[in-house]
Amino acid sequence: MNDMTPPTREERVEKLKGLGCSRKRVEDVRFTHGKGNYVDDIKLPGMLHGDFVRSPYAHARVKSIDASAALALKGVVAVLTAKDLEPLNLHWMPTLAGDKQMVLADGKVLFQGQEVAFVLAEDRYIAADAAELVEVEYEELPVVTDPFKALEPDAVELREDLHGQDSGVHGKRRHHNHIFLWEAGHKEATEQAISSAEVVAEEMVYYHRTHPCPLETCGSVASMDKVNGKLTVYGTFQAPHVVRTVASLLSGIEEHNIRVVSPDIGGGFGNKVGVYPGYVCSIVASIVTGRPVKWVEDRMENLMATAFARDYWMKGRISATKDGRITGLSCHVTADHGAFDACADPTKFPAGFFHIMTGSYDIPVAHVGVDGVYTNKAPGGVAYRCSFRVTEAAYFIERMIEVLAIELGMDAAELRAKNFIRKEQFPYHSALGWEYDSGDYHTAWEKALKAVDYEGLRREQAERVEAFRRGETRKLLGIGLTHFTEIVGAGPVKNCDILGMGMFDSCEIRIHPTGSAIARLGTISQGQGHATTFAQILASEIGLSADSITIEEGDTDTAPYGLGTYGSRSTPVAGAATAMAGRKIRAKAQMIAAYLLEVHDGDLEWDVDRFVVKGAPERFKTMKEIAYAAYNQAIPGVEPGLEAVSYYDPPNMTYPFGAYVCVMEIDVDTGTHEIRQFYALDDCGTRINPMIIEGQVHGGLTEALAIAMGQEIAYDEIGNVKTGTLMDFFLPTAWETPNYTTDFTETPSPHHPIGAKGVGESPNVGGVPAFSNAVHDAFRAFGLRQVHMPHDQWRIWKTAHDLGLHG
Numbered sequence: 189m190n191d192m193t194p195p196t197r198e199e200r201v202e203k204l205k206g207l208g209c210s211r212k213r214v215e216d217v218r219f220t221h222g223k224g225n226y227v228d229d230i231k232l233p234g235m236l237h238g239d240f241v242r243s244p245y246a247h248a249r250v251k252s253i254d255a256s257a258a259l260a261l262k263g264v265v266a267v268l269t270a271k272d273l274e275p276l277n278l279h280w281m282p283t284l285a286g287d288k289q290m291v292l293a294d295g296k297v298l299f300q301g302q303e304v305a306f307v308l309a310e311d312r313y314i315a316a317d318a319a320e321l322v323e324v325e326y327e328e329l330p331v332v333t334d335p336f337k338a339l340e341p342d343a344v345e346l347r348e349d350l351h352g353q354d355s356g357v358h359g360k361r362r363h364h365n366h367i368f369l370w371e372a373g374h375k376e377a378t379e380q381a382i383s384s385a386e387v388v389a390e391e392m393v394y395y396h397r398t399h400p401c402p403l404e405t406c407g408s409v410a411s412m413d414k415v416n417g418k419l420t421v422y423g424t425f426q427a428p429h430v431v432r433t434v435a436s437l438l439s440g441i442e443e444h445n446i447r448v449v450s451p452d453i454g455g456g457f458g459n460k461v462g463v464y465p466g467y468v469c470s471i472v473a474s475i476v477t478g479r480p481v482k483w484v485e486d487r488m489e490n491l492m493a494t495a496f497a498r499d500y501w502m503k504g505r506i507s508a509t510k511d512g513r514i515t516g517l518s519c520h521v522t523a524d525h526g527a528f529d530a531c532a533d534p535t536k537f538p539a540g541f542f543h544i545m546t547g548s549y550d551i552p553v554a555h556v557g558v559d560g561v562y563t564n565k566a567p568g569g570v571a572y573r574c575s576f577r578v579t580e581a582a583y584f585i586e587r588m589i590e591v592l593a594i595e596l597g598m599d600a601a602e603l604r605a606k607n608f609i610r611k612e613q614f615p616y617h618s619a620l621g622w623e624y625d626s627g628d629y630h631t632a633w634e635k636a637l638k639a640v641d642y643e644g645l646r647r648e649q650a651e652r653v654e655a656f657r658r659g660e661t662r663k664l665l666g667i668g669l670t671h672f673t674e675i676v677g678a679g680p681v682k683n684c685d686i687l688g689m690g691m692f693d694s695c696e697i698r699i700h701p702t703g704s705a706i707a708r709l710g711t712i713s714q715g716q717g718h719a720t721t722f723a724q725i726l727a728s729e730i731g732l733s734a735d736s737i738t739i740e741e742g743d744t745d746t747a748p749y750g751l752g753t754y755g756s757r758s759t760p761v762a763g764a765a766t767a768m769a770g771r772k773i774r775a776k777a778q779m780i781a782a783y784l785l786e787v788h789d790g791d792l793e794w795d796v797d798r799f800v801v802k803g804a805p806e807r808f809k810t811m812k813e814i815a816y817a818a819y820n821q822a823i824p825g826v827e828p829g830l831e832a833v834s835y836y837d838p839p840n841m842t843y844p845f846g847a848y849v850c851v852m853e854i855d856v857d858t859g860t861h862e863i864r865q866f867y868a869l870d871d872c873g874t875r876i877n878p879m880i881i882e883g884q885v886h887g888g889l890t891e892a893l894a895i896a897m898g899q900e901i902a903y904d905e906i907g908n909v910k911t912g913t914l915m916d917f918f919l920p921t922a923w924e925t926p927n928y929t930t931d932f933t934e935t936p937s938p939h940h941p942i943g944a945k946g947v948g949e950s951p952n953v954g955g956v957p958a959f960s961n962a963v964h965d966a967f968r969a970f971g972l973r974q975v976h977m978p979h980d981q982w983r984i985w986k987t988a989h990d991l992g993l994h995g
């Protein structure tokens with residue numbers, strides 16, 4: 189009897205494992221069984237291995253390169269230098285930021301670790317041995333690692349190739365080491381607001397240079413099939429289609445003859461957005477030799493030469509009335525871009541979306557100017573879990589708020605609440621030109637403060653300060669607050685592009701006759717779990733269980749064109765494309781169902797996994813039945829098959845937000861810290877998979893912890909990288925990582941088809957200021973205003989020392 193009972197509506201919904209379900213990650217079976225397929229797992233017959241000779245100097249002329257000893261080593265096939273690439277016009281390559289970058293040293297080197305020669309050998313070890321045997325004669329030149337010194341009149345000219353060029357793609361260059369000045373907002377109005385304000389706080393906020401450091405380093409395997417003229421490139425690419433187009437433009441090989449595959453990727457975090465010399469060299473080497481060529485960098489190469497992030501010196505001024513109403517905000521950034529401007533930003537925005545720097549606050553006027561500067565450091569400027577300089581902006585405003593609170597003698601939580609954009613102001617137009625889609629900051633803030641018992645914490649903190657002053661304790665208590673607004677989902681093609689390619693994204697769906705499906709997207713997961721979550725979006729749209737839907741990404745021969753995964757854009761853009769393609773499937777399915785049920789289209793309504801005749805619930809066709817009919821029944825006026833594709837150009841970006849509180853104990857004598865509590869409330873609109881969101885938040889917070897508390901790419905004055913190994917570059921383990929409490933509110937995006945916003949980057953954007961503000965807050969009672977990150981043990985100790993707390 190029971191077996192005959194049809195499932196209830198709830199049971200049918202549950203079976204879909206659609207939106208809102210904490211579905212287990214389908215990709216993990218493969219990973220936990222050691223069956224992942226990463227670039228380094230790819231082994232092709234006859235494959236050669238490449239390795240770089242890299243510069244030990246930060247700035248030097250390359251007088252000569254002698255490869256004879258290397259070439260004499262058994263198993264060495266070739267040694268490529270800039271001279272070999274020059275006839276192909278590949279000794280330099282364009283960067284994502286409209287600059288150009290040497291592929292191999294052309295006459296000089298500009299940073300330590302720069303690629304000088306590419307050694308090709310029968311195996312990886314021979315290649316490494318041979319690289320040691322290449323004799324390079326260098327003549328050292330003066331080194332500049334400080335962007336302010338780089339702009340002094342007598343500073344050495346770094347980019348001689350640009351000599352005499354007083355403008356670049358982003359406008360005027362006012363000095364030979366200057367790249368651009370980019371501005372937004374109203375300068376005069378802002379100056380006016382600040383100079384006439386009752387209270388002004390001014391501070392230099394430095395967000396240090398760091399590095400995404402994914403577990404898997406960058407690499408590629410290029411294979412030129414000379415017989416049929418087809419080039420296949422496997423690589424750690426966050427944007428495989430863009431790599432295909434660029435490879436075609438640079439090599440002259442027609443695009444249909446290039447196949448780019450991003451296999452499993454062991455973490456991207458922005459590190460794998462850019463194009464690196466290793467990719468170019470492996471491709472050229474394969475074209476020249478006709479054999480597959482693999483290049484995989486090691487950890488030190490990864491830290492030294494690929495993709496730094498941040499390095500922004502942000503000089504800020506914020507003004508307010510005596511009772512704490514913000515009246516203006518100004519910021520001047522000196523941005524250290526290293527030797528080449530290879531920032532991964534949309535063309536129009538050389539400082540990314542830094543002008544989201546007014547944050548969560550209703551600030552009437554603002555102005556920002558960003559000076560890009562060349563120094564003898566590695567190029568990059570990648571997002572590192574933050575869509576295009578948003579983390580710098582969030583750190584800046586969240587520090588400025590704290591400094592203003594000190595200036596006003598006001599509680600920092602109250603100051604924030606007083607200035608939040610109010611719920612009814614959305615869509616909100618910011619002073620720097622953004623349209624925030626939706627938000628409810630006060631609700632999130634109140635929830636957060638209540639969850640941590642904010643007032644109780646402040647009382648405890650005050651008691652602690654007293655006890656410290658009485659000599660009863662050596663530990664201080666810091667309460668780190670942050671309310672951040674993110675901007676993710678680039679987006680609008682009219683505003684955003686990479687190398688001229690507009691930033692839409694795509695999804696193509698094929699429903700199979702038995703009612704299962706494959707969907708392919710222009711994005712590529714690097715650990716985010718797209719195979720799990722995109723199937724969930726579709727399940728809710730088309731009424732087939734997520735378990736019956738395969739998601740495939742990363743192979744340009746099969747996936748529709750897309751701009752890739754970074755800047756938390758997959759959910760806002762490709763996720764929207766997925767929903768829209770699903771709706772096209774449903775529209776056709778409705779016509780088929782109408783035919784099968786012999787009713788008019790309009791007499792049907794969608795119900796979870798079926799079309800039902802209105803008013804006659806016993807008459808329906810399930811999606812499975814419809815799929816079968818689509819292929820096996822002649823339906824007048826309807827083509828066979830059930831497929832759809834959607835290219836989605838988002839009308840706007842999405843603006844996720846969050847409220848974080850970090851409670852930290854600091855030992856004044858040792859400089860050590862202990863995180864007692866970390867509360868993270870995220871609002872990413874409609875939640876697809878709460879479990880994955882929680883994982884994303886944990887991961888992003890841990891990267892934020894790393895950055896705030898110790899991680900850094902540091903240089904000495906002659907340009908040596910001091911943190912080029914995991915001995916010196918802080919990567920937190922379970923030991924350093926605290927417990928996180930996650931929470932949420934849900935304010936859907938009004939323009940996204942399912943209301944979802946991105947979330948992957950939010951915890952980093954909000955996390956860094958929360959950790960840093962906790963350190964600052966612990967010392968507030970003793971007069972600390974601003975101290976630079978990372979807050980490692982030594983720097984915290986030094987802060988205590990400089991404040992006279994060591995007696």
Ligand code: PCD
Nearest residue numbers: 456457458571572573715721755758759876877946947948
């Ligand atoms: N509402 C919502 C949202 C979202 N989600 C989910 O979550 C994730 C994420 O998302 P998103 O936010 O959209 O993002 P995407 O695009 O996907 O991704 C990207 C990001 O992601 C993150 N995360 C991660 N994880 C992992 N594991 N790994 C990795 O690598 C990574 N990375 C990082 C980064 S850094 Mo950049 O690149 O810097 O710009 S950006 C980034 C996915 O899965 C999705 O689906 C859900 O569920 N819901």
Ligand SMILES: [Cu+]
Nearest residue numbers: 574576577578
């Ligand atoms: Cu960023």
